[in-house]
Amino acid sequence: MTSLMSIRSDSTMQEVLDAFPGARRALFKHYHLGGCSSCAFSPEETLGQLCARSGGLNVDEVIATIQGSHEQDQKLLISARELAEALRLANPPRVLDIRSREEWEAARIAGSVLFTQELMNEILGRWPKTATFVMVDHLGATSLDAAAYFLGHSYEGVRALRGGVDAWSQEVDAGVPRYRLE
């Protein structure tokens, strides 16, 4: 994996995304890149190529934007152990799982609920902005995007589980089986 400090103009977009899981969101938010088919980028093209064909964006500035967004993302993360402690509090956060139903049924954090359209609308329509909840995925790759969405809607108590259910299995509850998708 490309280290955080080493993405450069000639890094491929796959390397950029590996190093900064939230890079796609940062690029879309700041430059409207990578959001849909008309502004997409391929994993093989380099950051420099993407910047060049996007109106000649300054590569160093784009890298700084990605890194700045990454630092903000880190504040949204909660570790498996921290979540375990929080779940023992009198008012524990709700745990919302954004994986497929099959994965959720196969291995999940006790008390977690599967994220659905109906739940999302319930959150936006009825949950107070002070609600605390934690987004969970398999390996922690996409839960940040979900948490960032709710943060953007003023839910400042949202967090994403670092490392996903897999980290929960390893750090908190070995009874939750680890798995991979083939």
Next chain:
Amino acid sequence: MSDSFEKRVTDAIANPKNMGELAAADAVGTVGSPGCGDMMRMWIKFKEENGRKVIDKATFQSFGCETAIAVASLATELIRGKTPEEALALKGEQLAPELGALPPMKIHCSELVEGALRDALAKDNAGAVATASPATAAAATGSLVESLSPSVQPVGGKKIVFLK
């Protein structure tokens, strides 16, 4: 955005109507891109009434903003009993008159609903969905939740392999 507009939106989404897939839909329309953050899908079922084909029920799914959900909720109520032509004649704020004038930044939200409605009715005219069984239609379109993020897609062709 005025407080009163915000309150009207909040009121509308506090008890949203017609959310979710419509199992036996005659037409399904989608507009927007999940990658771009705004997407709306609408299901429509028709019935015959006094010799006219009218909308019996319309439902929607959206991961758009609250305003888009509010407009869709109100619009799907409004178009019940209307013919496709009458529904298509509704533009912008006419789809959700309860919300009043939309702020400039929110006009896109009503366009999203209007686009999904047009897409559904165009497909119905083409017979693309109407000729398919509900199961086929559902399989062809999938659910919006599934299309929004790879992480919420069904495992599908992949299988879960437990690690030892």
